[in-house]
Amino acid sequence: MENNRYANIGKDRIAEESIFVRFPELVPASTDKYWNSKKHKKLLIVGESNCNGYKSFDRLCKSMNEVLNETLCEHIHQEAMFYNYFLHPATVGKNIRSFKKDCTQLDCDIAGSALCGIIDLDHPDVVIFISKYAFLEFNKYMTSNRLAYDIPIDFVNHPAIHFSWNHRNGNGKQKFEKLLREYWIVK
Numbered sequence: 724m725e726n727n728r729y730a731n732i733g734k735d736r737i738a739e740e741s742i743f744v745r746f747p748e749l750v751p752a753s754t755d756k757y758w759n760s761k762k763h764k765k766l767l768i769v770g771e772s773n774c775n776g777y778k779s780f781d782r783l784c785k786s787m788n789e790v791l792n793e794t795l796c797e798h799i800h801q802e803a804m805f806y807n808y809f810l811h812p813a814t815v816g817k818n819i820r821s822f823k824k825d826c827t828q829l830d831c832d833i834a835g836s837a838l839c840g841i842i843d844l845d846h847p848d849v850v851i852f853i854s855k856y857a858f859l860e861f862n863k864y865m866t867s868n869r870l871a872y873d874i875p876i877d878f879v880n881h882p883a884i885h886f887s888w889n890h891r892n893g894n895g896k897q898k899f900e901k902l903l904r905e906y907w908i909v910k
Contacts, residue, residue, distance in 0.1 A: 732840030733833065742837050746810065751841055753804035762791060763907050764848035766803040769838065769861075771854035771881070772812055772825075779853065780805075782882035786896055790903040806841060808834050808857035823856055835864025842872060849906035851899065852878040875906045 729743035729750050743750050751767070768783065784796035787803070796802045809830055838861060842850065850872075852858035858878035865871065879902070880887035880895035888895035 728844065729840070732844070733836045742810065742833060749807070749810050751804045751806040751845070752800045754801055760802070760909075762795065762909055763802065763903075764909060765846065766903075766907050767841070767845070767847035767850045768799065768803050768805050769850060769852045769854070769857060770805065770807045771857045772807055772809040779881065779883040782888060782896070783853070783899070786900050787903065790900050790908060804845065804847065806838070808838060808852070808854065808861065810834060810837065826860070831860050831864060835861060835868070839864075839870060842874075848874060849902065850874065850876040851902055852876075853881050854878065855880070855894075875902065877902055 730741050733742040734740065770779075780799040783799050784802075787796040787799075788794050799805055809826070810833060811825075811830075834857075852861070855878045858876075861876075877898075878894075879899040880890060882888045882895070882899075
């Protein structure tokens with residue numbers, strides 16, 4: 724998708740210039756299939772910060788293919804839009820990546836404003852966070868700014884960590900596939 728589509732997001736609320744004019748590499752990643760498929764609706768997958776690996780994308784694609792009952796997704800950006808909520812990498816400590824200790828109020832304001840702008844512009848049918856922390860921070864942003872969207876917005880456990888993705892509480896792969904079946908698949 725064209726980067727200039729996002730030229731006005733965050734412009735008046737946070738800074739004089741748009742977030743995505745200043746940092747064009749941070750625009751959401753997708754292809755035209757994101758919105759142009761007869762098999763599924765528009766899905767926006769939101770990560771936490773710029774530290775997601777290909778293993779995560781592979782697991783998401785595998786689940787998407789299982790739900791579609793065919794192999795359409797070879798790369799996550801073919802069938803969904805992907806975006807990192809916080810716009811800079813998390814620090815890494817003891818093999819754990821988390822944005823929680825790095826997060827400032829400015830990070831939350833920029834992230835919330837940017838995601839709202841993306842939702843307003845691209846009109847996804849469902850938004851699935853692969854970070855509970857980012858999901859909770861977005862909900863705080865929405866509440867404090869008295870905003871609401873009439874689309875499903877939920878979270879699943881991060882797919883990069885095998886234990887949490889396949890956890891018995893069902894908040895990983897099971898929940899992701901359930902949300903896809905309920906809101907993403909064209910019936």
